[in-house]
Amino acid sequence: xxxxxxxNTVFLGPVINVLVIIFQGLHALNIPGALGFAIVLLxxxxxxxxxxxxxxxxxxxxxxxxxxxxxxxxxxxxGSDKQALASAQMALYKEHGVNPAGGCLPAxxxxxxxxxxxxxxxxxxxxxxxxxxxxxxxxxxxxLTLPENIDPxxxxxxxxxxxxxxxSIGAYLLLIPVVTAALTFMQSKMAMPKPIKRYPSDxxxxxxxxxxxxxxxxxxxxxxxxxMPVMIGYFAFTFPIGLAIYWNVYxxxxxxxxxxHTGWGGAADxxxxxxxxx
Numbered sequence: 001x002x003x004x005x006x007x008n009t010v011f012l013g014p015v016i017n018v019l020v021i022i023f024q025g026l027h028a029l030n031i032p033g034a035l036g037f038a039i040v041l042l043x044x045x046x047x048x049x050x051x052x053x054x055x056x057x058x059x060x061x062x063x064x065x066x067x068x069x070x071x072x073x074x075x076x077x078x079g080s081d082k083q084a085l086a087s088a089q090m091a092l093y094k095e096h097g098v099n100p101a102g103g104c105l106p107a108x109x110x111x112x113x114x115x116x117x118x119x120x121x122x123x124x125x126x127x128x129x130x131x132x133x134x135x136x137x138x139x140x141x142x143x144l145t146l147p148e149n150i151d152p153x154x155x156x157x158x159x160x161x162x163x164x165x166x167x168s169i170g171a172y173l174l175l176i177p178v179v180t181a182a183l184t185f186m187q188s189k190m191a192m193p194k195p196i197k198r199y200p201s202d203x204x205x206x207x208x209x210x211x212x213x214x215x216x217x218x219x220x221x222x223x224x225x226x227x228m229p230v231m232i233g234y235f236a237f238t239f240p241i242g243l244a245i246y247w248n249v250y251x252x253x254x255x256x257x258x259x260x261h262t263g264w265g266g267a268a269d270x271x272x273x274x275x276x277x278x
Contacts, residue, residue, distance in 0.1 A: 007112060007115075007116070008138060010112075011112045011113060011115070011116035012116045012119055012120065012138065013138045013140075014116075015042070015046070015113070015116040015117055015119075015120045016116075016120045016123075016124075016135055016138050016139070017138070017139060017140050017144070018042060018045065019038055019039070019042045019120050019121075019124065020124075020135070020139060020144050020146060021144065022037075022038040022041050022042055023035055023038035023124075023146075024144060026038055032153075033151075033153060033154035033155055034151070035124070035125075035150060035151065035152060035154060035159060035242075036153075036154020036155065036157075036159055036242070036245060037154070039121055039154075039159075039242055039245055039246055040245065040249050042117070042120075043117070043245075043246050043249040043250050044249065044253070046113060046117055046250075047249075047250055047253040047254075048253075049113075050110050050113060051257065053110055054110070054254070054257055055257065055260075055261065058191075058257065058258060058261045058262065059261060060098070060099065061191065062261065062262055063096065063097075063098045064098065065193045066193075067092065067093075067096060067098060068193075070092055071089065071092070074088045074089060074092065117246065118243070118246075120135075121242050121243055121246055122239075122240070122242075122243065123135050124146070124150070125152065125159055125160045125240050125242045126150060126152045126160045127160040127240065130160070132146050132148060132150075152242075154242075154245070157241050158241065159240060159241050159242035159245070160240050160241070160242065161173065161240065161241055162237075162238060162239065162240055162241070163176050163177050163236065163237045163238075163241070163244075164237050164238050173241075174237075176236055176237075176241060176244050177233045177234070177236035177237040177244070178233070179248065180232055180233055180236035180244050180247060180248055180251075181229040181230065181232060181233030181236070182229070183248055183251040183252065183255070184228055184229040184232045184233070184247075184251055185225065185226075185228075185229040186255055186267060187251055187254050187255050187258060188224050188225045188228050188229065189225050189265070189266050189267040189270065190255065190258045190259065190262065190264055190265040190266060190267045191224075191258060191262075191265060191266065192224070192225060192265060192266025192267075193265070193266060225266075232247065235247075
């Protein structure tokens, strides 16, 4: 298919070649766990390349969250008049310099890169899902061709092993999906707006508005903050360890960037409680 050919040429090919170049360089230096380090370095490289796009997405999301009280007020003001509501919303966005699609476009730009990174890792790992023939067919130079006997071990872990096989390998593998879920939870929690502060001077109207906002935020949190880590943790449980390493490195950088723009965000109270107990 034309779409697949374009994807392989524009995204998958370059990502695979960078991964193999890093691996071959580390392997030539006789560095143990070359494949694992290559995955880590490639993930860092990709994360740094998309850093500006992620920053734009975080800023746009924060601006939209800050405007929510104003949007709620417009909904109450215009009621069922959808045309007037849309006009008022666009005027509000223009006044505050907010692009409603600002949080979506960066994510769409990054998506094919993420898919290419995932495909590169899953194909280079030994095992039933590995496909070195496909990897080698996309390499720009024959000297980069990978052998069949790639060492899959990294820091004592077989990158092709799955935590779901812990009964035959070791219960310690279960730490991988737990850590993956925990990191995802932290990033999701930080991305949420800070808890709404209440003051003794709040009027009954302000109390009611804050309660409505908390109800809305609570519904979003239950979906994003809790379901996403469970889902990602399950993926880390069933997929090869090499993919979990990629995801965890990527998430750690995401946490750092989120902190750069919003601080601890929605995780501020949780972090304060942890600090008070330490």
